[in-house]
Amino acid sequence: MGFKLVFLWTDLVLWALLAALVFYVWHVRRRPPMREKWAQVFSDASSMCSAVVLVVFLMAAVADSVHFRRALPSAGEGQQLAYDPRVESLLDLAMARQIAMREPSYSSPLAWQGFVKDSIATGGGTERAFPRLPHAGSHLQDPATQWAGDVTQRGLAGAALGALAAAAVIALGIALGARRQAMTWKAMAGLLWRDQTALPWRAAAVTFTLLAVVAGACTGWMGHYHVLGTDRTGNDVLYQALKSVRTAFVIGSLATIATLPFAIGLGVAAGYFKGWVDEVIQYLYTTLSSVPNVLLIAACVLMVQVFIDKNPQLFQTGAERADLRILLLCLILGVTGWASLCRLLRAETLKLRELDFVQAATAFGVGPLRIMSRHILPNVMHLVLITTVLEFSALILYEAVLSYVGVGVEPSMNSFGGMINLARSELSREPTVWWSVGAAFAFMVTLVLAANLFADGVREAFDPRGRAWRARLGTRNRATA
Numbered sequence: 001m002g003f004k005l006v007f008l009w010t011d012l013v014l015w016a017l018l019a020a021l022v023f024y025v026w027h028v029r030r031r032p033p034m035r036e037k038w039a040q041v042f043s044d045a046s047s048m049c050s051a052v053v054l055v056v057f058l059m060a061a062v063a064d065s066v067h068f069r070r071a072l073p074s075a076g077e078g079q080q081l082a083y084d085p086r087v088e089s090l091l092d093l094a095m096a097r098q099i100a101m102r103e104p105s106y107s108s109p110l111a112w113q114g115f116v117k118d119s120i121a122t123g124g125g126t127e128r129a130f131p132r133l134p135h136a137g138s139h140l141q142d143p144a145t146q147w148a149g150d151v152t153q154r155g156l157a158g159a160a161l162g163a164l165a166a167a168a169v170i171a172l173g174i175a176l177g178a179r180r181q182a183m184t185w186k187a188m189a190g191l192l193w194r195d196q197t198a199l200p201w202r203a204a205a206v207t208f209t210l211l212a213v214v215a216g217a218c219t220g221w222m223g224h225y226h227v228l229g230t231d232r233t234g235n236d237v238l239y240q241a242l243k244s245v246r247t248a249f250v251i252g253s254l255a256t257i258a259t260l261p262f263a264i265g266l267g268v269a270a271g272y273f274k275g276w277v278d279e280v281i282q283y284l285y286t287t288l289s290s291v292p293n294v295l296l297i298a299a300c301v302l303m304v305q306v307f308i309d310k311n312p313q314l315f316q317t318g319a320e321r322a323d324l325r326i327l328l329l330c331l332i333l334g335v336t337g338w339a340s341l342c343r344l345l346r347a348e349t350l351k352l353r354e355l356d357f358v359q360a361a362t363a364f365g366v367g368p369l370r371i372m373s374r375h376i377l378p379n380v381m382h383l384v385l386i387t388t389v390l391e392f393s394a395l396i397l398y399e400a401v402l403s404y405v406g407v408g409v410e411p412s413m414n415s416f417g418g419m420i421n422l423a424r425s426e427l428s429r430e431p432t433v434w435w436s437v438g439a440a441f442a443f444m445v446t447l448v449l450a451a452n453l454f455a456d457g458v459r460e461a462f463d464p465r466g467r468a469w470r471a472r473l474g475t476r477n478r479a480t481a
Contacts, residue, residue, distance in 0.1 A: 047457030087319035103234035112137025162216020243414035258334020263341035271349025285339035393451035
């Protein structure tokens with residue numbers, strides 16, 4: 001076999017989360033009340049558009065979560081097969097051209113020459129000029145005259161292919177919808193075009209088309225240029241940004257999941273038992289909230305780093321070492337970040353335990369564990385779901401802050417915070433190298449904004465008190481008007 005699959009800890013956890021997501025979708029489809037709530041989430045145009053963006057980012061993260069090591073050429077027959085110490089992913093295969101196009105140093109987006117002047121030998125001696133890049137634009141005979149036309153032609157051709165691919169996917173979706181609704185293709189297309197209830201689907205189609213056009217244009221440029229330029233060591237910035245998407249998803253999802261056992265268990269127990277149990281748990285999360293999070297997380301990360309440095313024999317590759325650090329970072333974020341959700345669940349449980357159905361279960365002799373699992377936990381899960389979606393985007397920003405101060409992921413692992421940290425010294429130079437920070441900022445803001453908009457849709461559908469408050473507010477505004 002020419003390769004060996006590598007199963008990193010975070011890969012296994014991400015695939016397990018995807019399996020859990022598929023199971024949850026199957027569970028929702030079998031429960032009409034839950035299906036109606038999620039239908040309400042996707043009936044909002046902004047939620048639908050943000051879901052499309054999140055799915056695209058998730059596909060990049062999944063492609064970067066299938067890792068392998070290539071087999072090295074054997075010296076002779078009978079020798080044991082050896083593998084390359086570098087761990088690659090499917091995303092690396094898709095962007096192999098960008099990895100190979102490593103330039104000597106900085107180059108601006110879509111440039112064919114270096115960003116900094118260098119001494120170039122000419123027929124009459126030496127002169128200071130911008131050197132031509134070894135890879136980007138190397139196919140041009142006369143870059144000074146051909147570059148603008150070539151960039152325009154490749155961008156438009158790629159955008160056109162992206163638009164055609166989006167049109168094919170949308171047409172396939174219309175055909176499947178028409179078959180499901182027992183309608184003709186033309187009638188279904190007209191319904192989606194004119195019906196007001198189909199507005200979210202139209203918005204999703206427009207969002208998907210725009211993403212496909214941008215992706216197509218980038219694909220048209222990628223084979224011959226660096227779309228977002230290169231960094232100090234000549235590496236492609238677009239490749240680094242796409243690799244950072246997986247890190248953001250790992251931090252956002254794993255750290256959020258790690259908070260749930262502490263927050264749910266302690267929050268429900270404190271609210272149900274009250275008394276000394278409540279006082280102990282309140283003391284725990286009050287003490288935890290009193291310690292600055294950055295200092296606490298930094299101390300834990302440094303202790304983890306000492307353990308990793310003292311046990312190098314545990315890792316066959318550098319990727320496994322970096323992967324263990326990010327996994328432990330997620331656990332640290334989970335252990336130190338459960339206080340706010342715990343406080344919220346405690347307050348909700350204090351209210352639920354006084355309701356009639358819980359009092360009736362207690363009167364019939366039902367045990368506390370059964371009451372908490374069958375009567376209280378299902379009635380607080382909407383708060384858990386809303387908080388989980390909101391915390392996802394907050395943890396992505398938190399990772400950027402931690403990497404910026406040097407206690408985040410390892411430098412060998414791409415992350416948005418790492419890109420900003422490496423490029424911050426370049427913002428003060430003249431001329432300014434802005435594209436590394438700009439790319440990290442654009443990708444991170446897009447991901448966080450999509451997550452926040454989707455979280456707003458989830459909160460709108462699953463929080464009954466919020467809906468009631470907004471309904472009263474709308475009635476009051478209409479009465480005032």
